[in-house]
Amino acid sequence: MTEAIRKRGRPRALDRDVGLDIAARLFWERGYEGTSTADLTKAMGINPPTLYSMFGSKEELYRQALDFGIARETSRRSKILQSDLPIQEALSLYLYDIADGDTQPDKPRGCMVSTAVLQHAEENASVARMTAALRETSIQTLKARFDRAVEEGELPARTDTDTLARFYGAIIQGMSAQACDGACNAQLKRLIDIALTAWPGKRRTAAENSD
Amino acid sequence: MTEAIRKRGRPRALDRDVGLDIAARLFWERGYEGTSTADLTKAMGINPPTLYSMFGSKEELYRQALDFGIARETSRRSKILQSDLPIQEALSLYLYDIADGDTQPDKPRGCMVSTAVLQHAEENASVARMTAALRETSIQTLKARFDRAVEEGELPARTDTDTLARFYGAIIQGMSAQACDGACNAQLKRLIDIALTAWPGKRRTAAENSD
DNA sequence: ATGATTTAATAGGGATCACTATTTTAATGA
DNA sequence: TCATTAAAATAGTGATCCCTATTAAATCAT
Numbered sequence: 001m002t003e004a005i006r007k008r009g010r011p012r013a014l015d016r017d018v019g020l021d022i023a024a025r026l027f028w029e030r031g032y033e034g035t036s037t038a039d040l041t042k043a044m045g046i047n048p049p050t051l052y053s054m055f056g057s058k059e060e061l062y063r064q065a066l067d068f069g070i071a072r073e074t075s076r077r078s079k080i081l082q083s084d085l086p087i088q089e090a091l092s093l094y095l096y097d098i099a100d101g102d103t104q105p106d107k108p109r110g111c112m113v114s115t116a117v118l119q120h121a122e123e124n125a126s127v128a129r130m131t132a133a134l135r136e137t138s139i140q141t142l143k144a145r146f147d148r149a150v151e152e153g154e155l156p157a158r159t160d161t162d163t164l165a166r167f168y169g170a171i172i173q174g175m176s177a178q179a180c181d182g183a184c185n186a187q188l189k190r191l192i193d194i195a196l197t198a199w200p201g202k203r204r205t206a207a208e209n210s211d
Numbered sequence: 212m213t214e215a216i217r218k219r220g221r222p223r224a225l226d227r228d229v230g231l232d233i234a235a236r237l238f239w240e241r242g243y244e245g246t247s248t249a250d251l252t253k254a255m256g257i258n259p260p261t262l263y264s265m266f267g268s269k270e271e272l273y274r275q276a277l278d279f280g281i282a283r284e285t286s287r288r289s290k291i292l293q294s295d296l297p298i299q300e301a302l303s304l305y306l307y308d309i310a311d312g313d314t315q316p317d318k319p320r321g322c323m324v325s326t327a328v329l330q331h332a333e334e335n336a337s338v339a340r341m342t343a344a345l346r347e348t349s350i351q352t353l354k355a356r357f358d359r360a361v362e363e364g365e366l367p368a369r370t371d372t373d374t375l376a377r378f379y380g381a382i383i384q385g386m387s388a389q390a391c392d393g394a395c396n397a398q399l400k401r402l403i404d405i406a407l408t409a410w411p412g413k414r415r416t417a418a419e420n421s422d
Numbered sequence: 423a424t425g426a427t428t429t430a431a432t433a434g435g436g437a438t439c440a441c442t443a444t445t446t447t448a449a450t451g452a
Numbered sequence: 453t454c455a456t457t458a459a460a461a462t463a464g465t466g467a468t469c470c471c472t473a474t475t476a477a478a479t480c481a482t
Contacts, residue, residue, distance in 0.1 A: 009428025010478040031330030033244045037470055047431055052471065115329045118321065118391040119242030132392040166389065166398060167405040173388040174381020180329040181343040187377060194378040198409035219450040220458025248440055258461055259441065265459095269440065 017068070019044050019054060023061055024069040029108035032062055032117050032127050059127055066134065069112050073101060081141070087149040091168070092196055098172055099188035102179035113138070114176035139169040159200045171195045228279070230255050230265060234272055235280040240319035243273055243328050243338050270338055277345065280323050284312060292352070298360040302379070303407055309383055310399035313390035324349070325387035350380040370411045382406045 022043045026035045037058050041051050055061035081094045102110050113135060117128045143165035149155040175188045233254045237246045248269050252262050266272035292305045313321050324346060328339045354376035360366040386399045 007428075008426070008480040010430065012429070029330065030332050031244070033242070034330055034332035034335065036332075036468075038468075048471070049432090049473095050430060053429075058470065110329065115326065115388060118326045118329070118388055119240065119245055121241050121245035121247075124245065135388075135392055160401065163398070163401040163405060166394070167402045170382055170385025170389060170402055170406075173385040174383070177326060177329055177346075177384040177388075178377060178381060181346060183377070187374070190371065190374040191378045191381055194374060194409050194411070195381075197411075198405050200405070218458075219456070221448040221460065223459070247438075249438075260443095260462090261460060263441065 014044055014046055014050065014054070016054065019046075019051075020065050020068040023055075023065040024112065025108065027062055027065050027116075028069065028112040033120065033124060062127060063130060066113065066131070070134070078141075081145050087145070087154045088196060088199075090145070092192070095168070095171065095175075095192045095195070096189060099175060099185060099192060102175055102188060103183070103185040109182070110176040110180040111172070114173045115180060135169070135173075138172070139165045142168055156200055164200060167198065168195065225255055225257055225261065225265070227265065230257075230262075231276050231279040234266075234276040235323065236319065238273055238276050238327075239280065239323040244331065244335060273338060274341060277324065277341070281345070289352075292356055298356070298365045299407060299410075301356075303403070306379070306382065306386075306403045306406070307400060310386060310396055310403060313386055313399060314394070314396040320393070321387040321391040322383070325384045326391060346380070346384070349383070350376045353379055367411060375411060378409065379406065 023040055026039055026043055030039070037048060037051065040058075040061070041048050044051070046054075051061070055064060077094060077097055080097060081090055083090050085093070098111070113131060116131045117124065120128045143161050146155060146159065146161035146164050150157060150159050150161060155161075171192070175183075175191065178191075179188065234251055237250055237254055241250070248259060248262060251269075251272070252259050255262070262272070266275060288305060288308055291308060292301055294301050296304070309322070324342060327342045328335065331339045354372050357366060357370065357372035357375050361368060361370050361372060366372070382403070386394075386402065389402075390399065
């Protein structure tokens, strides 16, 4: 599949997916504005014209590198979230998986998407719109799962699923930021455990607060 | 205080605080790496040597602009958090104030500190450490307030105040990220209302979930 | 082997980066 | 008045930014 059919002409020296993997890692660690095309070509072991003929432009490469990086996580996380486990359990495993992704030993800290290109030069507005759209998609996926939970009676009928999704989206973004700042896996999971106690239809009582 | 004593020599054309205000706004909107010294000098109406004689370097200016921007909010927010209101009420008002700051009409979106310099080029590592330290300070302030609440019997004695502080820190960072992506004030406040239902010593029950 | 085809490498372009040596201007003090 | 002082303006620095016109190299089909 990845192996292209032998054609005429000089063979490619760099596999496309290898290049995307290298780019994804650099962009993940340094961000879009913090990664130069010279960084990218050097890490890939190619010259600038090769980068442009393979990927089009820095922005186009970033888009492809994001797709490549996301594809690796999507399948597993989607299975977790869409499973038939009780919604709180599915959500818990989903968030734990994200916490693991934020704190992998030999990978950059945090999430490649959650905290990317939040501030940016005017000329990079289109890149920021791209990452914002990816984050919105992720929130809508959560919302859709909560909507299903409402339909299946796991959540109250009047649940504000949009806000609930944005709340857990905020948790995901906050975890990424804290991982960038050095938080460890255990800290993020303790944080998740608190977040999972937030649930619609619940009200605090004096009894709860005193224990 | 701000008005300097008349001295010999050519008078300053730009007030220091006016310059810091302009710099804070630019850095807030575009981030450290997304703001060039040319952007800064143009916005301030000065030439490069004036910027460097007044502020030292781009990094030093960023530090001063952050201090300047933070000082404007600190007093009011500290009063709210340290007030004698019940802890949940104080926390609620504190978070609402942050949500307001994230969505001011004529200001950049989000928080100047919460989501700044999370990804960065290697050469800007010291700038990233600076913003990370500011975020850690903010979390420790929350923790200290929760510790006080434990002492005063408002929270259970065995409360993990560090994790609770990091949880609300994550909410603050997530709100900033979502504000950058276009979230409105009301959305952030609904999100806060969910976050405030998370509280130690509480466990979900089937009864709670079915309503 | 030769030509066609496809990719890689060389070399550099124009713009912008953070920053500064030098000169000029505008105030005060004597 | 006129030297002294302090800040502003001029006019750049070398480095790096993203990107490309051109040339060289490596393969396949004949």
